[in-house]
Amino acid sequence: MSAPTRTLLITMGDACGIGPEIAVAAWAAEQRAGLCLVGDVGVLRRAMAQMGLQLPVAQLESVDQLASVPPHCLPVWQPPGLPNDVLHCEQGRIDARAGAAAAACIEAAVREIQVGHAAGLVTAPLHKEALHAAGVDHPGHTEMLQALATPPGAVPPPVRMMLANPELRTVLVTIHVSLRRAIDMLSTELVLETLRISDAALRRFGIHAPRIAVAGLNPHAGEGGLFGDEELRIIAPAIQQAQAGGILASGPYAPDTVFMRARDAAGHPGEFDVVVAMTHDHGLIPVKYLGVEEGVNVTLGLPFVRTSPDHGTAFDIAGTGRADPASMRAAISMARRLLPR
Template sequence: MMEKIFCPALPLAVTMGDPAGIGPEIIVRMFLRRPQQRCWIVVGDPLVMHQALTALNSSASVRQIATPAEARFEDGVLNVLVSSECAEPPPVGQVSAESGRAAYTAIMTAIRLAKAGTIRGVVTAPIHKEALAAAGLHYPGHTEILAEQAGGVDVAMMLANEDIRVVLVTIHCSLRDAIQRADFPAQTAAIRLAHTGARALGIGRPRVAVAGLNPHAGEGGLFGDEETHIIGPAVAQARREGIDASGPWPGDTVFMQARERRFDVVVAQYHDQGLIPIKYMGLAQGVNITLGLPFTRTSPDHGTAFDIAGRGVADPSSLETAFDYALRLTNGASV
């Protein structure tokens, strides 16, 4: 007889990600590695998830559900809320419109559940931007889909690990576009979200450091004036609002200072400025948190890894970290 597991709250939902990537595998690995933590559901394709279980020689079964309320949290049962039904699993490690559409449908279904209040939060497995585009869905990533469905609210990416937290002013765009988009409203929005996000993680009065855009934070105007005319005034505005913000700080040293606990969160100006220090410290413990949404969303800090998909070697550690952050955020506990 299967052992039933008591769930004291609504379940988290984990989207399957691109079915041709490592998403289904790392979800199943997390499921198998945590036998006493099963109060969650997968949103995705039951055939894809069954294939992932079979590939890992698991005797666990897929239970298809139409609503979270139908889930049965029993040992050896993976609850899959059906968002798509492929006739056959897409080939692993290959970009396809079918995979892109299935990944997108899973995301949209999870968003609908979160907005309806039938799940406690969303953890998203990786998607592939080319697959989305092949399906006619021209989104740079999860964040833009989530922001659109949340009604165009201000959102930001927070990347976090055990040592540092980073919030981005601009996300998925060219460096040329990032410079244009990093204006005063974008700066103040990012600083406010960094402050709010750090508080949600249990930090009472977050120390927010804002990185400069130019080398040496502009060196007093010698290398650019964005720090003087845009970033500095945004920091001053945040301080008037009661936020413990400082900067602009040189981008080549501010992350080191954050790691030394001088700051609680760093606002980075563009994608690679913020993600390189996070990813350099290792992908296993990195997590992406979307700030500004009306529900909790986290994800692992890596992609679909088509090069290793289907080989049975994918590491679920970052997904597990994202799952743990989602639990803590929805419990109101500190991270």
Template sequence: MKLIGITMGDPAGVGPEIILKALDEKKNLREKSVVFGSYKVLNYYKALLKTDTSIKVINNLNEFEKEVINVINVIDLNIDEFKIGEMSALCGDAAYRYIEKAIEAAQKGEIKAVATAPLNKEALHLGGHNFAGHTEIFATLTDTKKYAMMLTNEDFRVIHVCTHVSLREACDRAKKERVLDVINLANDTLKKMGVKSPRIAVAGLNPHAGENGLFGREEIEEIIPAVNEAAELGINVEGPIAPDTVFLKAYRGQYDVVVAMYHDQGHIPMKMLAFDTGVNMTVGLPIVRTSVDHGTAFDIAGKGIAKGESMIEALKVAELF
């Protein structure tokens, strides 16, 4: 049985807590998962949360035991080396090293997927790793050129043409080639998840999807040609559809996924509908990557009140592949 690797995320955030809560609660997921992180940090949270499951450091996956939480001790980080709830170069670097080690294991075929706890982008940069986030780290370390961020839960999915750029730059990135690539990525990913003939909706960039050029020409010049070409390839796709209605249509079951043009266009409806259960995926990679759909939550880190539901859902989605 291939295991799912879980990266611990920023040690100063809620990552260690939500991992322990998820694996302590769900024995079936614990028996299929290994954590890439820091043993001493996890052990601190075990005492804080008073969880029952033992934590064991393993040097390789041959030492894996189903009855415990297994940890690859990537960095032997002490809890007194940083302050919980505050960003630091130390924690930013540690978060990156956990990911790096998990990707290495996945590329070797030692684990079948990677589920990531949240990192802090500013801390990541302070630690010397100039990436916009998980998506870009995974793409770079796997040498992937065509990839996208997808958010998913049981009832709703969104995939993004672009994510961590300014809104001004996002408008410039809504090009035919990229839109077509994301439609193809959505189609391929949903088929791998068991959807036989995915119904794909493409959101417009502008209000009313441009209103035939009155509010912008991106739909006419870039998005419609991409949709038409995808349809010619046999993909079940419609659009561009006005962004103020397309997500409601998808939520009501008319579509399996919406292609959003930029970060907030896709993230806002997902986080309103499924903040605690949404899952973030990087699609197009040679390995499977899922993640919780929330950040490090420094404001509540260390208080024992973070919820483990999104990590549970991220592990469930990783199991599908």
């Protein structure tokens, strides 16, 4: 059995979406030591039935009981404080109770990591509107985890979102803000910080000298200032400072072609190990276009490992048993590779 320091916690996500279904299906497919689900036991039992699974459930009083779970039993830790009626939330609809339960699972899982009962976190999808309805003051997982990882009175650690599949990796400078605000937020310091975080993370992933391509913001990367000057004023100086620090960053490149150059596929070796993009959709559309089945979201900069599937709650198929756990399995596999040895 895996030691506690190798344990991964899998949160159920929004109970009204496909999170519980892909969580139990991924565990059933893996059935490896050191994996523990965090969520409402009733919701996860229902998810197993919906996915056609027949497995005994071992309800843990604490995560550190994981080592005593018999083989082929689904280990579930239901943290205190979950809404009592979350099982009664209608699947496929936004519900504040589901948002509150998802947030409570994340908070409890982080506490378990902080006390040493687990080393990493794999999060099933949550719904941002349900979080908001529950009064959670964070737009998504990344910002919530950043806050939870910050000791009282301390400065939050700088974090970045990386989306990765077998062919392409992208890291975002800005995340869940409006496009107008994202452009206003850009600064040389923010881009440089992203390059440093990306370089350090990829080195931890085993890439000795990561090749980082930086995508421009404007069409044709500004065309020398004709279509915008952010590349000249903000992005290029950040690249130069990163290069001076030994980081193999280059660009800014035209955002409509750099992702094709970076894509590493059969017969097409990628020119770069990662692309840094200025805004959310600039970076995520190319990766998601290649398919979400093997896509993994990795939060860079946290003091613990965190991954998640590259898709949302899929309310339209929630409860039907048609959810594909492939991306969740890829997220678990990625998290395992990133755990400290």
